[in-house]
Amino acid sequence: MAKIAGLAVGMSLALGAVATPAGAQTIADLQAQINALLAQLAALQGGSTTTTTACSFTRSLTMGASGADVTCLQQYLQGTGHFTFSGGATGYFGSITKSAVAAWQAANGVSPAVGYFGPVSQARYSAIAGTTGGTTTGGTTTGGITTPGVEGTITVTKNPSPASGVKLYEGDSMKTVLGIKLEAKTSDIKVERIRLDLDETGDTASQDSAFYNKAVQKIYIMDGSTVLASSDLNSSTVVEESNEISITLAGMSFIVPKNTIKVLTVAMDAKSSWDSTYNADSWTVGLATDGVRGVDGAGVNQYGPSAAGVFTNSFTTEDDILDSATLAISLNSSTPNTQQVICELGTDNDECDNLEVAKFDFKAEKDNITVTDFVLDIVRAGDTVATATTAYIYDGSTLVGSASVAGTTLALMTATFSDIDWVVPSNTTRTLSVRFDIDDAALAADTFVASTDADDTTAENSVGNTVTATG
Template sequence: MSKLTKKFATASVAFATLVSLAGGMSIVPAAGADAISDLQAQIATLTAQLAALSGGTSTTCYAWTRSLTLDMSGADVTALQTYLMGTGHFTFSGGATGFFGTITQAAVAAWQAANGVSPAVGYFGPISQAKYGTMCSTGTGTGTGTGTGTGSTGLTGGDGSVDSYSLISGLSNEEVGEDDEVEVAGLEIDVEDGSDLDFTAVRLVFDEGTADQDFEDYADEVAVFLDGEEVGRKDADKFNEDNEWTSTISLDDAVAEAGSTVELTVAILADGNIDTNDVGETWDVDFTSVRFVDANGASVSEDPTVAVTLFSFESFGTAADTLFKVTQGEDEDTVNDAHLVNVHATDNTDNASILSFNVEIEGTSDVDLDSLPINFDVTGNDNVDDMVAGISLFVDGDEVDNVDMTNDCVEEQAANSNCTTVGADETYFFDDMGLTLEAGQDYEFLVKLDLYGITDTGDLALGDTIAAR
């Protein structure tokens, strides 16, 4: 379930005399699931548009099971809006939304006034529903909504409800690592025997614990799962300061059978580059509303009335309990100790070993090594690139990457966006490596140089030294 992309850690080892390592390692865990669109709203809108294009009301009366008024939502509200679009009273440009707001209230009031329903105040109750029944066609329907069977909802049963909600005890104080997707809270829902239930939306409220930045500075996406299957997802920036970190996530194909117990969980996909000052800061999440539809088409929104659940954002290494361990390599005696390199008088001397180190991945998560910087100091010469023609990286004996000497430098590139005037102290880096290192394994790294000849393109002279850090 995790989505793992680039993240950065630092490892350092100092080796004796002329050859040492003290570099940053960029590590990333492996990639995961893509975001899905909010299908519920699209379906409701398309339904309304089709009804409007048909030029009139539905050929089948809708079986109302409750009175409709402000702040209610569900399939029956969508049906009412669709009907009023056909009569010309509901003209909202967004079509049927399934939410009974002030626009719907005004549309109902206009319809009531036009059809002699009093009082015309926008409350769609028994009197209005009776009037509706005398006006709509009475073609073959799917039932009255009071029986038991498989109706137009595709659900089995009749009237349905939730017997109880409780928090999943195993989801508490979870740590969400950079670019990781972690379940942070969940509801255990006991469905009564009367009907299958289709959960259509959940409303969440995030609240700052110790956090002092916007929610989107920590998280990329919020996902909802039913018994381990993803049923909804939303960008984290939809939970913002303007709405007090509150938003509703529409759910798709989130059906629970009558008499069953299901788990509705919330997962957070963290940002891939959480600010160092924000690491360890806490948020909590509250389930403030769950909406479902039963086999009769009745839509119910209710507050589960459970406590909030705390979680925190951490660096990848902390959250995944992963250690990127760097030690001396197996060739330390012949490579890392100060040694002489015999260079050719006129031609390049290739693959001169300068740095050997071992990397071990301790923990349970694979990591991707994305970038590896190496710092070089030269004496007897003014510039690193007057001595070095190329830099290569070998892992377990295989060449995995090499440096672009004209672009892959740090200090000079930061100042001038090129590597044309590097000095005697310069950091070059292996970049975009995409090298996966498996958990529990160790790897031998070896850095090799191509050195100019004494009378070649560069300015190398006998007695010059170079150290790698």
């Protein structure tokens, strides 16, 4: 009920302004206060959001004006929730439009807010329209602010992914090292710049300038795979104060919609090479106090994090990833258990064809690994009547290679698989199944043990350099 009474008083004072010119300044002040109440009422009542075309104004608009520019203004004010006439845009600037303009002026800091849409209001409109249209960043168009005139806040925290401890290898491109979580409240927030602190925290360098002199070539702010901003790192782009360095990445127009969370990431290009003394050295990248600056719907700058909320992630520098590639060999957990087998499954009643005797896991890290040659050691014990004639290795149901079993003695034999070129993709584990053809089984107990070790495997990385297996 109080808000309805406020509207009635507003109309009375507006009429009084026409009848009493001598009190125009006082009345204008009161009118501004009333229009501020109108703006609050409009915000409480809400309004539908519509997409409008940017208006072009070549004259001031006031009571009695009409035309396409008035229609465009009314449509814009419909979108902001200030023009609520049930008949929609009419193209005529009457008392309803004047009240709507006054409410918009009060909400957007235009004084006096008396409903006259002149140069000051039009300049303010142009500034806001620049934030309500779509913006293009990194080749991708992002939506504009949909909450014009509304103040908001932004909360900036560390995203759990990626975690600290990322390894940056020589020549790495766009390696993600830090996640920034952004939460907008009350209004959309347009993030325009991010300032990062860069530190060398290991024992190798004595100055943080080693960050860009020795380790990192370029830095990015990313929205998924989209580059929002980037900068080379050198003495011209960083700011150095008291041996502390920072970099500011500006020119962004990234929208965080009201009451939603978005995550941006910091990525880096490593130097193509560095001194071996920097291998395993540690570094940090973090968000400075007020490192994120955004603009809300009212055009007010919003910052985060506070001094108490600053955060960092660490990473280490390592050799060229190819030179760090590894291959580990181990016994698969589902390898067949020791058991008695009756050999009558082959072409004759004294044979076992393709008898599985072992499974081995091959784990590649940091690069694709090609196993070129593989040697299987076979030990025969017992009555030494049956013989293993041929050995096979399978990847699932796919035959990788076969080899004749050659014996140095009755008890010690080997099977050499040459030029198999079996690839284990980077950071994966693949399994080889070992199978034998057993001949000449008799009413006697013979045992066969298949084994291998790191020295029995020849492997190389994706550029042909030798990789020494372990296991």
